[in-house]
Amino acid sequence: MKVVFIHGRAQEGKDPVALQQTWEDSFDEGLRNAGLDRPADLEIAFPYYGDTLDSLMEELEAPLVEDVVERGAAQDDDEADFRGEFLAELAAGAGLTDDDIRENYDGDFTERGPLNWKWVRAIMKTLDKSKKISSVALDKFTRDVYVYLTNRTVRKRIDEMIEPHLGDQPCVVVGHSLGSVVGYNVLLEHPAKVSRYVTVGSPLGVKAIKRRLAAPLRMPPETHSWYNARDKQDAVSLFPLDAEHFGITPSIMNHSGVDNHTDNQHGIIGYLPDPWVAAAIHGALTLPAGDAT
Numbered sequence: 478m479k480v481v482f483i484h485g486r487a488q489e490g491k492d493p494v495a496l497q498q499t500w501e502d503s504f505d506e507g508l509r510n511a512g513l514d515r516p517a518d519l520e521i522a523f524p525y526y527g528d529t530l531d532s533l534m535e536e537l538e539a540p541l542v543e544d545v546v547e548r549g550a551a552q553d554d555d556e557a558d559f560r561g562e563f564l565a566e567l568a569a570g571a572g573l574t575d576d577d578i579r580e581n582y583d584g585d586f587t588e589r590g591p592l593n594w595k596w597v598r599a600i601m602k603t604l605d606k607s608k609k610i611s612s613v614a615l616d617k618f619t620r621d622v623y624v625y626l627t628n629r630t631v632r633k634r635i636d637e638m639i640e641p642h643l644g645d646q647p648c649v650v651v652g653h654s655l656g657s658v659v660g661y662n663v664l665l666e667h668p669a670k671v672s673r674y675v676t677v678g679s680p681l682g683v684k685a686i687k688r689r690l691a692a693p694l695r696m697p698p699e700t701h702s703w704y705n706a707r708d709k710q711d712a713v714s715l716f717p718l719d720a721e722h723f724g725i726t727p728s729i730m731n732h733s734g735v736d737n738h739t740d741n742q743h744g745i746i747g748y749l750p751d752p753w754v755a756a757a758i759h760g761a762l763t764l765p766a767g768d769a770t
Contacts, residue, residue, distance in 0.1 A: 478649065478672070478762045479520040481642050484745070485654030485678070486621045487614070488527030497523035503746045507755025516762050522642040526635050526659075530621065533631050539624050541616045542598045555627070557594055560619045563685035564600040567615075570715045571607055578603045610712040610741050618713065622655055622680070626689040636663050643669035649761045651675045653745045654713060658686065664697035671700040673761030677735075677748035679705060682716030682723050696725050703729040704757040706748060708737035730757075 482500050501521060508515055542560065568578065582599035601612035624631050640663055643650070647670045652660030657679035664671060674697065680686055687694065696703065703725075707714035716722040717731040735754070737747030748754055 478516065478647060479522060479644065480649045480651060480758060480762065481522045481524070481639075483524065483639060483650065483652040483656035483660045484527065485656045486527075486530065486618060488525070489531035491527060493523065493525035493527075496525065496527075497521070500745060500749065503749035504755060504758065506750040507752060508759060510750055511752035511756045511759070513756065513759050516759070519762065522648075524639045524642045526638045529638065530625075530631075530635060533634060534621065534624065537624065537628070537631070539620055541620055542594055542601065556620075556623050557597060559623045559627075559685050559689070560597050561593075561600070563619055563622075563680075563683055564597060564604070564615065566683050566685065567604060567610075567712050567715060568600050571604060571712060573603055573607060577607075581606070604712065610743070614741070618655070622658065622686065625655065625658065626686065632662065635659060636666065639663045640667045640669075643667065643671075646670060647672050649673050649675065649758055651677070651758060652679070653748065654678045654680070654743065657681055658690075661690070661697065664700055665691060665695075668698035668700075671697070672702070672764055673757065674700050674703045675754065675757050675761075676703070676705045676718070677745070677754060678707060678711055678714045678737075678743050679718065680713050680715065682714075682718050687723070694723060694725050696727060702727070702761070704732070705729050706732040706735050706751060706754045706757070708735040708742045708747070709733055710742045711735075711737060712741070713743050732757075 488496060505515060578599050581602040582596060601615045604610055604615060605612035625635060639659060650660055650671050657676040658681060660674065661681060664674065705718040707717060717733050718729045719731055720728060723729060732753045735748060735751045739747040
């Protein structure tokens with residue numbers, strides 16, 4: 478059996494071999510924590526798209542919020558709407574109010590809203606000061622997710638780097654952060670024999686993202702089960718992928734008890750060592766042939 482690891486954004490400039498080893502070491506740690514052994518002859522695929530995504534962003538000259546607010550870069554109202562909606566959900570999830578955001582806002586308060594780039598920046602700064610996640614990371618994350626979801630050329634280039642690794646034999650797919658969005662899209666567009674899709678630190682439950690996915694939301698064809706894990710303090714993984722936030726049939730198995738030890742409680746090295754996550758991957762890898770449970 479094979480496991481396909483799909484990384485998230487901000488991996489540009491890294492050594493793919495070393496990065497894969499980090500994922501493998503973290504997974505092995507999780508197996509030990511769960512009292513399990515790595516299955517014999519396990520094949521691991523690690524499609525690396527970090528540099529390609531970064532290059533595409535440069536080619537498109539996709540602006541950051543700071544570029545728009547401070548340097549007058551070209552504005553895209555749909556992108557501002559996406560960023561504003563996404564960040565407002567994160568702020569609400571973190572218990573932040575408009576009054577909290579106003580302390581970091583330098584415009585006319587009556588003009589606040591998702592299409593006001595200064596208000597978008599103020600939300601990022603407020604989340605940064607609350608120590609949920611840095612404003613720089615949020616700026617780049619929301620830009621990259623938006624471009625992947627709305628630019629067909631970018632999506633096609635990234636998806637084409639993932640799809641060949643799925644193969645024609647049963648496999649387990651693990652997607653982290655943006656990688657969970659990429660994985661979902663690839664499995665919809667290129668159905669593969671997936672015993673289990675495992676997502677960690679996933680933003681798929683956020684409305685701004687769901688509205689830009691193919692409708693209706695559904696279990697990818699030929700994917701037998703889906704397990705999702707999150708740290709409740711992970712600002713990106715705001716909601717469990719349950720009936721309320723990502724209602725599909727069969728339903729997704731959720732685990733919100735991860736204690737992610739990384740600084741932003743979002744890093745992959747804080748997710749794969751979790752025994753529930755490791756057991757979810759291991760359990761699918763060791764299923765009898767044809768078992769879809």
